Amino acid sequence: MIRYYAHTSEYLEIARAYRSMLDTPIIEADVARAQDTLAKAAWYCILSSVSSDQATLLELTKQDKRMEDLPGLAKLLKGFSGNEILWWSQMKQDMGQEMADAHDIFGGTGTGTASTNVVKEGGGKEGGGAVKRKEDLRLRVTQHNILVISKYYSRISAERLAQMLELTPSEAEKCLSDMVVSGAVAAKIDRPAGVVTFGAKKGPAAALNSWSENVSKLLELVEKSCQAIQKEVQVHKVELGVGS
Numbered sequence: 001m002i003r004y005y006a007h008t009s010e011y012l013e014i015a016r017a018y019r020s021m022l023d024t025p026i027i028e029a030d031v032a033r034a035q036d037t038l039a040k041a042a043w044y045c046i047l048s049s050v051s052s053d054q055a056t057l058l059e060l061t062k063q064d065k066r067m068e069d070l071p072g073l074a075k076l077l078k079g080f081s082g083n084e085i086l087w088w089s090q091m092k093q094d095m096g097q098e099m100a101d102a103h104d105i106f107g108g109t110g111t112g113t114a115s116t117n118v119v120k121e122g123g124g125k126e127g128g129g130a131v132k133r134k135e136d137l138r139l140r141v142t143q144h145n146i147l148v149i150s151k152y153y154s155r156i157s158a159e160r161l162a163q164m165l166e167l168t169p170s171e172a173e174k175c176l177s178d179m180v181v182s183g184a185v186a187a188k189i190d191r192p193a194g195v196v197t198f199g200a201k202k203g204p205a206a207a208l209n210s211w212s213e214n215v216s217k218l219l220e221l222v223e224k225s226c227q228a229i230q231k232e233v234q235v236h237k238v239e240l241g242v243g244s
Helices: 002-007 011-022 031-047 052-062 065-069 071-081 088-094 096-101 118-123 126-152 158-165 169-182 204-236
Strands: 155-157 187-190 195-198
Touching: 002 011, 011 031, 011 052, 031 052, 031 065, 031 071, 031 126, 052 071, 065 071, 071 088, 071 096, 088 096, 088 126, 126 158, 126 169, 155 158, 158 169, 158 195, 169 187
Parallel strands: none
Antiparallel strands: 155 195, 187 195
């Protein structure tokens, strides 16, 4: 199944297949193969497109106690499930050894043991599949960062967005546009002003409900303030409306 899904780069299904392999007696009995299989499951989960299924599998893999033997990958999984920016330049440096060990996935040479050579089985020669996976990893980091930025910013300049994504303005715009089209994030790009606005436009009903809720909160605050004032008046026996 791993060979089959590798042909179409269905990373989530590959990750699920490796997770299933972890539960087989032959893998559980071999510590080295179990660790290698878990590492592959983690990498392919990270490479998967953002979705609810991917988030569930990511959390399941992150909570696996065997991830303690893979501290680098465990930290990366935590980063992808968190709400902080993942700086690509720093990540490449920090995860260099882990990526080298995952030579079946990203190509090159490494010290990790390989239970199944997915790159060669899925893409023929090692180079093509490995290059695509590296590009997809970069893309997943960018998509994660856009989602994080959308949670903290309602408006941001296109230049600043590109800077935070470590991309050129045109590359940042393309990636953001692709995510908007796929429905992963709601945003609008004002090219003349160079501004990106996050969040979907509210319809009349939603705007009215929001306004009504704000008015209710205001009236509640006024009522509490009046009660506090009345309490102070009674305690200190002050007459309202009478000057000293």
